[in-house]
Amino acid sequence: MDALKRAKRKFWIAVAVTVALLAAIVATCFSYMSFEAPSTGILVADNGAMKAIRYPAGFRSLPGTPWSVRVHRLQVPWHWATLVPAYREDRFLPTDPLICSLSLPLWPLLLPPAFIAYRAHRATRRLSRAGCKHCGYSRAGLSAESPCPECGRAPTT
Numbered sequence: 469m470d471a472l473k474r475a476k477r478k479f480w481i482a483v484a485v486t487v488a489l490l491a492a493i494v495a496t497c498f499s500y501m502s503f504e505a506p507s508t509g510i511l512v513a514d515n516g517a518m519k520a521i522r523y524p525a526g527f528r529s530l531p532g533t534p535w536s537v538r539v540h541r542l543q544v545p546w547h548w549a550t551l552v553p554a555y556r557e558d559r560f561l562p563t564d565p566l567i568c569s570l571s572l573p574l575w576p577l578l579l580p581p582a583f584i585a586y587r588a589h590r591a592t593r594r595l596s597r598a599g600c601k602h603c604g605y606s607r608a609g610l611s612a613e614s615p616c617p618e619c620g621r622a623p624t625t
């Protein structure tokens with residue numbers, strides 16, 4: 469497979485991964501998924517963020533929900549604050565023990581595949597111009613082996 473085909477395939481795979489991740493992140497804004505470890509804590513994906521909530525010592529989960537994964541409709545409205553990491557300590561009542569929670573936004577997961585797609589797109593454009601693979605200078609009228617007149621590099625390296 470030549471470099472152009474490889475770059476095109478890389479571009480579409482990276483776009484597909486970016487779109488799938490974006491769809492999953494948007495889906496967490498309409499419903500939320502939780503994984504609960506009994507009396508220990510709960511992992512919640514909602515509002516485009518992943519929250520880890522540590523239950524205080526002695527906290528008892530409701531009976532009948534061991535090691536559960538559940539999908540619920542969202543109860544908390546979306547807020548800009550979910551776009552940045554956050555650490556909170558909360559209690560339901562002043563006499564209750566502290567509940568610690570860490571919230572990490574999910575959008576940074578989009579950056580690597582989006583960056584790969586951007587790079588692959590640029591490589592595709594550069595290669596499809598059929599000029600020099602290194603600098604893009606036109607190779608019209610040159611033989612296949614002759615080095616690039618602009619950057620001096622060989623066509624195959």
Ligand SMILES: [Zn+2]
Nearest residue numbers: 600603616619
């Ligand atoms: Zn060149």
